[in-house]
Amino acid sequence: MTESDSKPALLRMRGISKSFPGVRALQDVDFEVGPAEIHAFLGENGAGKSTLLKILSGAQPPDSGTIEFDGRSVSFASPHEAQAAGVVTIYQEFTLAPDMTVAENVFIGREPGGHVFISYRQLEAQTSELCKRIGLDRSPAARVRDLSVAEQQMVEIARALSMKSKLIVMDERREALLHHPRPEARRHIDHFRHPPPRGSLRDLR
Numbered sequence: 001m002t003e004s005d006s007k008p009a010l011l012r013m014r015g016i017s018k019s020f021p022g023v024r025a026l027q028d029v030d031f032e033v034g035p036a037e038i039h040a041f042l043g044e045n046g047a048g049k050s051t052l053l054k055i056l057s058g059a060q061p062p063d064s065g066t067i068e069f070d071g072r073s074v075s076f077a078s079p080h081e082a083q084a085a086g087v088v089t090i091y092q093e094f095t096l097a098p099d100m101t102v103a104e105n106v107f108i109g110r111e112p113g114g115h116v117f118i119s120y121r122q123l124e125a126q127t128s129e130l131c132k133r134i135g136l137d138r139s140p141a142a143r144v145r146d147l148s149v150a151e152q153q154m155v156e157i158a159r160a161l162s163m164k165s166k167l168i169v170m171d172e173r174r175e176a177l178l179h180h181p182r183p184e185a186r187r188h189i190d191h192f193r194h195p196p197p198r199g200s201l202r203d204l205r
């Protein structure tokens with residue numbers, strides 16, 4: 001057992017390789033995330049960032065390599081399976097329903113109170129709490145189409161947090177969010193980490 005094997009890791013990807021016809025997207029990539037850590041991948045277009053995240057989120061299988069998550073060996077067959085284990089992915093393309101409210105979007109498909117009688121009061125109270133936590137100053141009853149792009153991204157994050165996620169995966173840049181004019185919104189990422197984080201920038205080139 002090496003030293004890194006004995007340290008607690010939430011995620012441990014080992015020797016991940018993936019090729020597409022004519023392209024070796026990933027070759028023997030190791031990647032670890034510990035509890036309360038934030039990592040970013042840097043790399044030019046085509047470096048393999050999205051491919052690694054798709055493998056992590058169950059959207060694509062690796063050609064080889066192993067993944068351990070939360071203390072067990074996993075091989076997610078679908079994003080749904082990854083989500084059930086606590087790996088929640090926010091995709092580059094927005095997946096929000098613009099005509100629905102913030103609260104409906106946060107809990108879409110998993111409304112508290114069951115599917116027949118949805119408890120809107122509960123839905124909005126829980127959404128309100130999540131919005132407060134990440135610094136989104138909008139009513140849970142607001143229509144998503146009336147929100148700025150940065151605010152819509154925060155709704156996606158509220159949704160990810162509401163899923164009892166253990167690891168949130170975001171592909172692509174979140175500039176709109178990070179350049180949000182309100183400092184408390186920019187700081188929302190701090191809410192992901194308890195205790196204060198360790199982390200790294202990982203260069204995939």
Ligand SMILES: Nc1ncnc2c1ncn2[C@@H]1O[C@H](COP(=O)(O)OP(=O)(O)OP(=O)(O)O)[C@@H](O)[C@H]1O
Pocket residue numbers: 020021023024025043044045046047048049050051052
């Ligand atoms: N489904 C696919 N079929 C064929 N080739 C693919 C597929 N997905 C990715 N690739 C190729 O694999 C390589 C890595 O792509 P990937 O999308 O992971 O890069 P990236 O680092 O996310 O790039 P970007 O910064 O442009 O998002 C590229 O050469 C890409 O063309």
Ligand SMILES: [Mg+2]
Pocket residue numbers: 049050051171172
């Ligand atoms: Mg990409």
